[in-house]
Amino acid sequence: MSAVRTENNSITADRRKLKIVVVGHVDHGKSTLIGRIFFDTDSMPEGKIEAIRKASEAEGMPFEYAFLLDALLEEQEQNITIDTTQIPFRTAKREYVIIDAPGHKEFLKNMITGAASADAAVLLIAASEGVREQSRRHGYLLKLLGVRQVVVAVNKMDLVGYDEATFRRVVAEYREFLEKIGLAAERFVPISAREGDNIAARATETMPWYDGPTMLETLDAFDSSVDADDLPLRLPIQDVYRFDARRILVGRIETGVLRVGDSLVFQPGDRRSTVAQFERWHGPDRDFAVAGESVALTLTEQIFAERGQIATTARAGMPPRTGMGFSASLFWMGPGDLSVGERVRLKLATQEVTARVARVERLLDASTLETQEVRSHLARNDVAEVLIETERPIAFDLHDEVPTLGRFVLVHQRRVAGGGIITGVRTDDAARTASTPGSSSARNLVAVDSRVTFEERARRNGHRGGVLWLTGLSGSGKSTIAATVHRALFDAGWQVTLLDGDNLRHGLCADLGFSPEDRAENIRRAAQVARLFAESGLVVLTALISPYRSDRAAARDVLQQGGIDFFEVFVDAPLEVCEERDPKGLYRRARAGEIREFTGISSPYEPPVAPDIVLPTARQSVEESARALIDEIESQLRFQK
């Protein structure tokens, strides 16, 4: 019994490269360290060293390893790194991608861009300067970004005469800081990047007192393996494709394992279905998929699934949480300030919702970790513990439990301007406080212009108000389809309501009978109510037989005069089919003469001449009809920015 490899890649190609970020205070030697690592591992492109030597001479400077990275002209002039750079190198053990994150305070966003994807971090502290503001800030950000493997390189040991006591002082001070923020450094290594001490080779001459591993040995000991398979399934739906007459759901499995036949639950919405098969083009012939895989799959039963929903397996013990917000640790990159109560877009996995910071619990100085006085806004480079409120339910996890579903970004002025990790669920108490009149968030909600426009409602809801007028015989499926669509749209965060003929007649229209005049009045009232709802931004589904063309035309007029989109939906099933279904036994009673003026039997039904949508329910299932109607609503009423 032996497993045969299907490709004969070298050992290094058969494992993931380790992504390392290098951070630390400006001028503590990041670029030099990276240059030195490249030099010592023989990873420099041919001709590069000669070019650097020439450039150094041209600038009248000694040979600088840092110039390797400072490839852009501007950087060479200023001798700083302005953006994240990623360059591969390799040791005897494996391949690496090294990310150089700039240390200047104003380039924080670049550091986050680099550090957020790293498997491990090297944090540099110059022995000659000791622990500085950004040493602490970057340590804290590594913690916030979820980077758990950290080595602290105490650099420029040559400038302090390779003094062991200086090294010990830096270690003691920084270790205390790391403990405070709950981050453990695996190693502290005394180095000189410029002289090459303890990088690839042990500095037995200059630092005989140090007997730990070198930088490269420390890096080689880090782990690139992921255990995301062992967490419960999280598959954020990225898109739904309709290729080759099939509905295909696509997304990347963030955690867990997925098999054909697994029953899935989609949150928010709590919809359920089962994996029919994976769709792979030149892909592996397997009936399962693992964490990290970008998959495409079909379901056995068609349900209303859309981008943003998180699929999880029913058998997994730990479903994601759903709610209208959460507590979080937030870092704000700006450039603009974020006011408490201000609307921003929150992106979490593939979900996108309008949200706001309802309250700032604590504002931290990321350098000292001291609590600052809470302001009504977050400024660039602030780190805060906040309460986030969303305008519709979202699914999430706590960062400590499922990291990839426990983090989010905030889009402000069309730009990713902040990010955070979820630390707790929102309590009702917290929500109440936030909306108390007089609190800063409530103050911000008082609009300057008190008139609320249709456009404003549409912008907030993500869709316009409108009326879907379902007409058809009794038993054609109006109420069932309307109820299904109602539920699905509500679960997807739409503002939606249902006016059912039966319910209207029990209250608002209890005084009306079934004569042509009373039917007309019934429709008139329903249309007026639908108009009020639609003007308030709701999608209104009506399920009324509404047998007369003239009545339906009058309803259309009422709504279109109000500027409301009106769609006549013909739920089309032949009388024989409806009579056979006879869900309420009404046809039987009408035939028996127990019900008078029954549409189709003793009262006419005038089918629409030019309906906006036709649902042939004798030929398709309720789910198919509901799906078709939802697609139409999506394309007609979703708000276009």
Next chain:
Amino acid sequence: MSLRTTERSGLPADVVDGSDSLDSLFGVDEPTTRVDRTHLDYLENQSLHILREAYHAFSRLCMPWSMGKDSNVLIWLAKKAFCGHIPFPVLHIDTTYEFPEMLEFREWATQHYGLNLIVKINEEARYGRGISYETHDPVTVTHELKSVALQQALSEHRWDALITGIRRDEDSTRAKERYFSPRSADYAWDYKDQPPEFWGQFTTDIQPGEHVRVQPLLDWTEVDIWRYIRRENIPIPGMYFARDGKRYRSLGCWPITHPVKSDADTIEKIIAELEATRVPERAGRAQDHHERNAMQKLRARGFM
């Protein structure tokens, strides 16, 4: 008992599906689903994710295609992302200095993959003003016949995103790129103030006239590309393979693209060669080396 191994797979290493046998061996209830992930798997899955994000975010997408190796890997990945379809047009910027063999490959691959191919030539510059390698320097010609041609196609078709095949390891300016890189209405790249990009959340909000460069191959290296071509058996032009002791490592306009000394006439040999070399990939591309920071200048003005 046996361990099943997938022959040609996206996750090609040892795949153990123990539904028939391992239960008895280890006493587990559920079928084992263990896969050795390779770096190529990681790259492939990330690229598929980026392509699907782009397709969701932008309604007017286009994929420039040079017929080079990276470009063909990109086509392959798009087919995987969209279940055998490529649901957007593919654009070839024809400089009129194309190697005939590349044009043959273009015709073959267009048929083979069923591509919706658009060919664009900057006729105004090439024929109107007579811009040519015979009369102008390579940076000028490259800018006019590639970058400006691309800009013309962008304004003609009003694309809001372009999927490019650039990689960080090609040169130091590309090393600083984003997966979703916004470009201003005058096609400029503001590399000094790029938006942050992390946790798989990309810049997708743009103003009219702007577009986004979507770059699914950013994290791939040259040797990753070759290892993937080998693994997936992806068709590429024959010019990459050594003939008479020379091969093309990177392909562009024929007057300024030079072969390197090589005996690598198989993919295996090419991979072995790349694992040993320290000569940069684009050493044979003259426009990069015409003047100091030539690539930076070209790219800030819209070159890919």
